[in-house]
Amino acid sequence: MPLEVLADDIVLADGGTAAAKEPSALTLVWRMVAPDKWLLAAAVVATVSSSLVSLLIPPSVGGLLASLKAGASFSTLWGGVAKLAGVVVFQASLSAGYIALLSSFSQRLVQRLRTALFDALMAKDMGAYDATRGGEFSALLSADVEAVRAAVKHCVSIGVRAVVVLVGGCVSLALISPQMTGILFCALPVSVWAGSIFARHLRGISGAAAARTASSLALADEYMANIRTVRAFGAEAAALELFASDTREATGLAASLGRRIGIFHGFTSLGLYGMVLGVISYGAGLVANGSLAPEAIVTFMLQASRMQSAFASLSILSGQAVKGIDAASRIDAVLSATPAIPLAAPHLAQPDIVGNVSFQHVSFRYPSRPQRKVLRDVSFDVPRGSVVALVGPSGSGKTTLAWLLMRLYDPEAGQVVVDGVPLTHLDPATLRSSMAIVSQEPDLFAGSIAFNIAFGRPDASRAEIAAAARVAAAADFIEAFPDGYDTLVGERGVQLSGGQKQRIAIARALLRDPAILILDEATSALDAESEAAVQGALEILMRDRTTIVIAHRLSTIKNADNIVVIADGELVAQGSHTELLADPDSLYAALVAAQLH
Numbered sequence: 290m291p292l293e294v295l296a297d298d299i300v301l302a303d304g305g306t307a308a309a310k311e312p313s314a315l316t317l318v319w320r321m322v323a324p325d326k327w328l329l330a331a332a333v334v335a336t337v338s339s340s341l342v343s344l345l346i347p348p349s350v351g352g353l354l355a356s357l358k359a360g361a362s363f364s365t366l367w368g369g370v371a372k373l374a375g376v377v378v379f380q381a382s383l384s385a386g387y388i389a390l391l392s393s394f395s396q397r398l399v400q401r402l403r404t405a406l407f408d409a410l411m412a413k414d415m416g417a418y419d420a421t422r423g424g425e426f427s428a429l430l431s432a433d434v435e436a437v438r439a440a441v442k443h444c445v446s447i448g449v450r451a452v453v454v455l456v457g458g459c460v461s462l463a464l465i466s467p468q469m470t471g472i473l474f475c476a477l478p479v480s481v482w483a484g485s486i487f488a489r490h491l492r493g494i495s496g497a498a499a500a501r502t503a504s505s506l507a508l509a510d511e512y513m514a515n516i517r518t519v520r521a522f523g524a525e526a527a528a529l530e531l532f533a534s535d536t537r538e539a540t541g542l543a544a545s546l547g548r549r550i551g552i553f554h555g556f557t558s559l560g561l562y563g564m565v566l567g568v569i570s571y572g573a574g575l576v577a578n579g580s581l582a583p584e585a586i587v588t589f590m591l592q593a594s595r596m597q598s599a600f601a602s603l604s605i606l607s608g609q610a611v612k613g614i615d616a617a618s619r620i621d622a623v624l625s626a627t628p629a630i631p632l633a634a635p636h637l638a639q640p641d642i643v644g645n646v647s648f649q650h651v652s653f654r655y656p657s658r659p660q661r662k663v664l665r666d667v668s669f670d671v672p673r674g675s676v677v678a679l680v681g682p683s684g685s686g687k688t689t690l691a692w693l694l695m696r697l698y699d700p701e702a703g704q705v706v707v708d709g710v711p712l713t714h715l716d717p718a719t720l721r722s723s724m725a726i727v728s729q730e731p732d733l734f735a736g737s738i739a740f741n742i743a744f745g746r747p748d749a750s751r752a753e754i755a756a757a758a759r760v761a762a763a764a765d766f767i768e769a770f771p772d773g774y775d776t777l778v779g780e781r782g783v784q785l786s787g788g789q790k791q792r793i794a795i796a797r798a799l800l801r802d803p804a805i806l807i808l809d810e811a812t813s814a815l816d817a818e819s820e821a822a823v824q825g826a827l828e829i830l831m832r833d834r835t836t837i838v839i840a841h842r843l844s845t846i847k848n849a850d851n852i853v854v855i856a857d858g859e860l861v862a863q864g865s866h867t868e869l870l871a872d873p874d875s876l877y878a879a880l881v882a883a884q885l886h
């Protein structure tokens with residue numbers, strides 16, 4: 290292995306040490322590896338065989354040189370060359386075999402890890418998502434899975450080979466010249482110790498450079514993801530300045546790292562060649578006094594250089610292994626956490642939900658913001674088939690009530706009850722299958738319009754999808770697209786207008802045929818004409834269903850059976866539109882008045 294590669298890799302092989310003591314990370318790795326243990330065993334056998342065979346190469350070269358020196362005949366020489374070629378070809382085939390086996394093994398490991406992680410991430414509590422910085426979970430799926438793959442793969446490909454080469458090499462060196470081997474082994478630990486101290490210093494700088502680079506990339510990601518706002522506010526130049534300053538710092542650190550790596554190389558070369566010269570000089574003495582054949586020095590140096598490479602690769606590997614264990618312990622933390630609210634609990638009640646909803650003395654704080662009480666002792670009923678509107682100033686807690694009804698969170702006090710059963714006694718999957726939500730900014734997923742409409746009922750037929758779209762007043766614009774229902778909406782629905790997205794979300798809710806419907810200002814993105822069409826669709830959708838409307842525009846909820854007024858997390862009034870307006874000093878009257886002006 291060239292020294293340059295060695296130095297760079299030592300530096301990049303960064304990682305902590307605490308996680309190295311994490312046995313559960315190793316258990317996780319084994320759990321993920323176990324299903325392919327025979328594939329792994331085959332890869333290890335091929336790797337060991339390839340390494341063992343490679344140990345035969347230097348003695349064969351030595352033998353050939355000895356024959357040359359002894360003036361062997363042409364046919365003897367050819368015999369030696371043919372033997373050497375045979376060994377080389379055999380070793381190459383074994384190498385090809387172990388690389389193919391290992392690559393297939395590591396790809397299957399990646400697939401298993403990613404699937405298990407995604408499964409666990411999909412089941413994670415909302416509180417965990419609230420408390421996690423954007424991108425952290427996807428980094429687990431990409432960078433951390435990759436780090437585990439690289440560590441496991443290299444432990445076999447590099448680690449096993451290096452150990453075989455080192456052990457076999459020691460035996461072989463001792464057989465060639467025990468004295469020279471002794472000298473070599475006196476010098477080696479000192480140079481390894483000095484190298485590792487310098488490498489640790491380099492790792493510190495490398496970590497700082499990597500952190501700067503990561504922060505500049507995160508900044509670029511953020512600006513590109515929000516390019517419309519950047520363009521609208523003319524923030525491109527400011528963005529460039531921020532990016533350039535981060536990049537400049539990263540470049541400065543990288544340049545300083547480069548200089549130090551250069552010095553490291555210089556000293557490593559000096560040390561290494563010093564050792565080589567020392568051993569050769571000593572060997573020359575042995576040759577002079579006749580106790581060693583001259584060609585044995587060549588064989589010895591060939592073997593020693595192979596061992597030096599193996600040694601270097603082990604030190605790279607140790608960095609990678611620590612990095613892999615670090616990553617595995619982060620993955621393990623996600624995999625081993627049991628969500629407080631499971632996705633499904635078949636042992637709990639699974640009734641046919643008809644939609645009688647009751648909030649009983651509900652108080653709540655978001656786990657990620659425990660210092661702020663978002664709801665205080667809120668109680669109200671939503672009888673089956675009725676329409677209840679939640680109104681109140683922004684941030685008063687209306688949407689939070691909807692999340693609690695879907696059991697995305699549990700209240701800290703009080704309870705939410707559906708059909709007389711507290712949500713904690715209901716199977717969450719049964720509960721959620723009885724609901725649909727149409728929100729202010731509906732989430733659409735990369736895929737076709739048909740896929741998005743059938744999101745809550747993937748088994749729906751094309752006819753059912755089209756029927757839902759018709760009722761939601763979405764069929765006309767969908768059918769106007771050249772690909773109709775197969776039109777791809779682009780990631781997060783960016784190729785559709787806000788109103789079009791909302792009508793798709795209404796069709797999605799219609800197709801689910803829920804007992805309980807949550808409308809979070811569902812018509813907010815529509816123009817007057819579309820709103821009239823969608824209002825009709827919504828009335829059909831709301832028929833015979835329990836509906837909770839979170840309304841900002843009060844004109845849309847005048848006809849609700851009950852209007853619940855929430856202010857700063859408390860229920861301050863409830864009643865019909867007329868009843869609430871009867872008190873001209875009420876918050877509701879003030880909200881209505883504010884919207885009229």
Ligand SMILES: Nc1ncnc2c1ncn2[C@@H]1O[C@H](COP(=O)(O)OP(=O)(O)OP(=O)(O)O)[C@@H](O)[C@H]1O
Nearest residue numbers: 419655657658663682683684685686687688689690
């Ligand atoms: N995921 C969250 N984590 C922490 N705090 C949150 C979270 N979601 C909302 N909040 C906070 O909870 C409070 C109530 O928010 P909520 O979204 O329920 O209000 P809202 O009445 O629906 O507001 P709006 O009318 O603006 O939609 C706000 O103070 C908000 O900042």
